[in-house]
Amino acid sequence: MGILSEYESPVEFLRECFDVAVEKADPKLQVKKHLPELPSGRVLVVGAGKAAASMASSVEKEWGSKTNLSGVVITRYEHGLPLEFIDCLEAGHPVPDKAGEEGAKKIFELIKLLTKDDLLVVLVSGGGSSLLTLPVDGISVSDIKTVTKDLLNSGAPITDINIVRKHLSKIQGGRMALASRAPVCALIVSDVVGDSPSDIASGPCVGDPSTFLDAKKVLSRWKIKTPERVNVLLERGVQGEIEDTPKPGDPKISHSKNLIIATARSSISAVSEFAQEKGINSLSLGDAITGEAKDVGEVMAAWAREITLFKESGVKKPLLLLSGGECTVTVTGNGRGGRCAEFLLSFALKLESLSFENKIFGLAADTDGIDGVSPHAGVFMDPASIKRAIELGIDPLSCLDNNDALGVFEPLGQVITTGPTRTNVNDFRALLIL
Numbered sequence: 001m002g003i004l005s006e007y008e009s010p011v012e013f014l015r016e017c018f019d020v021a022v023e024k025a026d027p028k029l030q031v032k033k034h035l036p037e038l039p040s041g042r043v044l045v046v047g048a049g050k051a052a053a054s055m056a057s058s059v060e061k062e063w064g065s066k067t068n069l070s071g072v073v074i075t076r077y078e079h080g081l082p083l084e085f086i087d088c089l090e091a092g093h094p095v096p097d098k099a100g101e102e103g104a105k106k107i108f109e110l111i112k113l114l115t116k117d118d119l120l121v122v123l124v125s126g127g128g129s130s131l132l133t134l135p136v137d138g139i140s141v142s143d144i145k146t147v148t149k150d151l152l153n154s155g156a157p158i159t160d161i162n163i164v165r166k167h168l169s170k171i172q173g174g175r176m177a178l179a180s181r182a183p184v185c186a187l188i189v190s191d192v193v194g195d196s197p198s199d200i201a202s203g204p205c206v207g208d209p210s211t212f213l214d215a216k217k218v219l220s221r222w223k224i225k226t227p228e229r230v231n232v233l234l235e236r237g238v239q240g241e242i243e244d245t246p247k248p249g250d251p252k253i254s255h256s257k258n259l260i261i262a263t264a265r266s267s268i269s270a271v272s273e274f275a276q277e278k279g280i281n282s283l284s285l286g287d288a289i290t291g292e293a294k295d296v297g298e299v300m301a302a303w304a305r306e307i308t309l310f311k312e313s314g315v316k317k318p319l320l321l322l323s324g325g326e327c328t329v330t331v332t333g334n335g336r337g338g339r340c341a342e343f344l345l346s347f348a349l350k351l352e353s354l355s356f357e358n359k360i361f362g363l364a365a366d367t368d369g370i371d372g373v374s375p376h377a378g379v380f381m382d383p384a385s386i387k388r389a390i391e392l393g394i395d396p397l398s399c400l401d402n403n404d405a406l407g408v409f410e411p412l413g414q415v416i417t418t419g420p421t422r423t424n425v426n427d428f429r430a431l432l433i434l
Helices: 008-026 026-032 052-063 098-111 139-155 158-166 173-180 210-221 228-238 264-277 294-310 339-354 387-393 398-403 405-414
Strands: 042-049 070-078 086-091 118-124 184-191 254-261 281-284 321-326 360-366 378-381 427-433
Touching: 008 264, 008 378, 008 427, 026 042, 026 052, 026 118, 026 184, 026 254, 042 052, 042 098, 042 210, 052 070, 052 086, 052 118, 070 098, 086 098, 098 139, 098 173, 139 158, 139 210, 139 228, 158 210, 158 398, 173 184, 210 228, 264 281, 264 321, 264 427, 294 321, 294 339, 294 427, 339 378, 339 387, 339 398, 339 405, 339 427, 378 405, 387 405, 398 405
Parallel strands: 042 070, 042 118, 070 086, 118 184, 184 254, 281 321
Antiparallel strands: 321 427, 360 378, 360 427
């Protein structure tokens, strides 16, 4: 029996690879390994992000019958779970809304009631920046919503977006830890390149190296037309009239411990091991692939062609090319495709234009189950995808230009729809070269 003979198609193998990646990032398996010792007082559990509900469920399972446990977590709409001791609220993502503000306000007030004998457990995951929105005095959720939406559409990387968010928030950029008299233990599922706690959900419990001036520079760099109240606030911060976020090493947040419990790299490693068991060589390109989705797609297609055609590449086939990270999409059209779909359409179009015997299959999906604003986690392709799309009367290149990759993959039935996975270690890309 040959390699992959147990599968109906190579795409089925890639789909299983994605399942392995998501399972490795499942908070239910990771949270219990990293819980600290119980305090003499009570335990308050708070948090925000796409994994917040599943993380809270894991805490309840471990501690629900052992201590005085309560709390509030905020997750994206349709990502909630029924919990016994912890309130699970739902709010807007990626653009914040009033529900997120009300939830964040409730969390902030509960934190201020803690004593040094209690314990604050903070469950942090991707999406927390918008879900945990509590504006500083002088601006509104509407102001933050406008700035966030414009930054997302500009193609700004998430690190730049979070620099701005931190300086518009009462609770992010280390300010949550600053408000707690109790010891703080933050358990973090990373969805950002580099896995820096300061960048994940805008770092509510860790020192922030950025400044008000950095926030102003971000808005200028991406040519964002900022609401006047935001301009005034940031300028007051630059002039020292408003205290900046606590910085790394600040003794006022020395009681805060931040632990990364799941990453894109660990998911990629799990898939590499899985592929090895199936007799497939794998090569990880790392978890830090960023840039415009369509540009990254073109580069990876050129590399895949090189491996396919030339033995001098030194790579043994079949080969599984794996990568993670977060690409961006500068929106110029009115389509619905997310960054994973746009990446894979660009990849497929570039392979087609290079004109060679194509034996390459691909999958790109977000581990949270949502690619951009689409209802799908991602998409997959085979060597004939572009040809079949054209036969259906679809113009794939026009779809790419219109940011409408789903206009290609949906009619082909080449979408991956999982619903909320309740975790998030960012994008997963797998390219199989036979």
